[in-house]
Amino acid sequence: MTTLGITNGSVLQPDLSISKSDVLVDQSSGEIIDVDPEIGMSGEQQLDATDSLIIPGLINAHTHVAMTLLRGYADDKPLETWLREDIWPAEAELTPEDARAGARLGMAEMIRSGTTGFADMYFHVPAIGDAVESAGLRARLGHGIVTAGKTDAEIESEVEEGLRIARELGSERVSTAVMPHSLTTVTEDVLTSVAERAREMAVPVHSHVSETTAEVTPIREERGVRPVEYARSCGLLQSEDFIAHAVHVDSAEIARLADTGTGVVHCPASNMKLASGMAPVQAMLDAGVTVGLGTDGVASNNDLDMFDEMRDAAMIGKLAADDASALAAPDVVRMATQGSADCVGFESGRIESGAPADLAVLSLDAPHLTPAHDLVSHLAYAATGSDVRHTVCDGQILMRERELLTIDEARVREEVTERAEDLVSRAEA
Template sequence: MSDIADLLLHARWVVPVEPHGTTLEHHTVAVRDGRILALLPQEEARRLYPQVQAVELPHHVLFPGFVNLHVHAAMALMRGIADDLPLMRWLQEAIWPTEGRHVSPAFVRDGTLLAAAEMLRGGITTCNDMYFYPEAAAQAFDEAGMRAVLGTVVLAFPTPYASDADDYLRKGLAVRDQWRGHPRIDFTLAPHAPYTVDDDTLKRVAALAAEIETPIHIHIHETVQEVTDSITQHGVRPLTRLERLGLLGANFIGVHAVHLDETEIALLAHHGCAVAHCPTSNMKLASGAAPAAALRAAGVTVGLGTDGAASNNRMDMFAEMRHASLLAKVTSGDATALPASEVLRMATLEGARALGMAERIGSIEPGKQADLCAVALDTPETRPCFDPVSHLVYVAGREHVSHVWVDGEARLDKGKSLLQTSDKELLRLAAVWQTKLVN
């Protein structure tokens, strides 16, 4: 890589995330060929690169783009369709029947385009998606210019997408092969949950994940009912069952992990597993509050996820950071639990680490991809600012995001979307699907 920058980002504050707890004032991120070339004082950057294109961010905090560790992107088209229900009623009475009638490649493509636009506007540059028709999702994320990891969904029952476990795996792996080598699209194996996948299929997923060296992305211990049903049907709690079947390991991402005992927290730590903490969805579905602070204290990698817009109803990492910190404090009785710097790290580098991407994204370090977000702190509601990291978690919202870059390419500039798909077209697609889903 050449040592001549092609883009300079001059910011009031830069929060690189690594080293932990660092905030740099009046620094510049130099970018070359989509990667971070250097992080250096502004005066030095202006002297070294006098002719290079520069973006001035005089009242802004610049930090790594968010990594949304769990989302069902296409479900943006079902935002608000079944509110105020517990998880299993929500799934069985509303979501699964709606999906059965309407989910198709067109549904997934359009819903994913809508979700990608929302996520990018809110500073999310990478997401870990789990949904049907991953080829349609890949096309949408590619068009949006967003980094995405797509799940090869596996269920024990048929859907419009696939007829059985073999069909799910065959179709998902074929899409993975088609997109192999793409700079922004990766894949996981994504069995939906222990209660929707049988033992033989879970064993096969574990073997495949080891063979092709890919993460496993699965919902676990989301509700009390899930745990008690597992004891009734299998004689053990879900995590114990998954351990016996060979799924737990450094490539394992357990989503939600709300109802864990001390033994299970230790089990996740022992195997080097990661957890996707989705506080807003867990609150809205009354699933509970995951022991995120205890997991972090035990050494478990914990990232943040929004879940889908059908159960949240926002794909908003500012909300997830704030809720994660506040929930940790109120459930533990400890006001120091999950401080702002820790939840920002969870929303960026820890999510990247869970996906095996920490060498590429998640912090502002030379050699990493220039996936970056700038937040403007120049409005009355954001002043005064004594600590920009505290402001990112407890004050700012996605409405304060001014700029977003993926691979050094602008996706949002001064609050204006630069996506190929216009807002007008996105609104048209949303209206079309709303009409279809209510009829």
């Protein structure tokens, strides 16, 4: 057994209280051995956490990580127009090597901002999976299945790819899901059949649901039910499943999401930027829905910093509920850690013995984090990703004193810059 001690800091406990404590990690199993004052010095190697707070690694429960290639490429448009006019044509030109480079850049950004795990829906998933393996993060990956605008033969190969990825990929840190893109971009037959196959493979289903009113209206008009009911009728929304957005859900739908135990991944920045709407997150929390947090792709965010996302969730949550006490600091911190872990099906998100050693160490030695009346408040409202000193996933150090150890950042930035230019010129040719 090789051990790592994180010493001389404070720990954000699972109940969100803060105590002066060390953390001792078994690097062989990737688990936390113990959380206890003074225990860190017994580790074979140490990470210093003086004037720092040890938090669970944040979990980005819904993203499209390779979209870093399209950061700033098309802004200031609503979802449908943005996807059809700009994003899908550019993505049609994307190669597996582009996706691999884009994913590596995105993971560099995640590690730098204390994110240790994520759920990703994209294509060229094996290339993204390789990038995850070498970066050292934890991820649940799936091929986004779209049927809209495709021929029967194309649909067949989309479905095959989606099921093949769910069945064949996977390792210690990489798990999979079946990911039909949304209720309006995938036919009823395909939604029903891929959900059934997901049950046989014992993997979750993940989709975009009710992100905009443009998705709700056609379902209501054609089927006479709201989207959550329709999704149920297709066999979606089991307890292991998780959906992104759920912006336009009524109280009956919220009750249904709570009963079924389906996770909801709130993506506040994307919802604001695409003007998709304000999700009723406080109502979902009150009803007992499991709520996590995600950035969505960077083309609609435009970064992968989960600290920004916590702050955005708190701000828009208060506006949506017309109540300043809604989406309080502990609510958003819980969403970015335990809530996201519960959505995605990770054991991480909590610092306790036996849990995966997925951690971030945040420096408190900064003007914008002074004074320290309430560190949970700082996490939600004042800290940023650049305050993270060290990032650890599965017991391995991915960043030490802001130096990335698993990704050659300069090389990745250069490569993505070149590939992104090339991609855009192909798309616009």
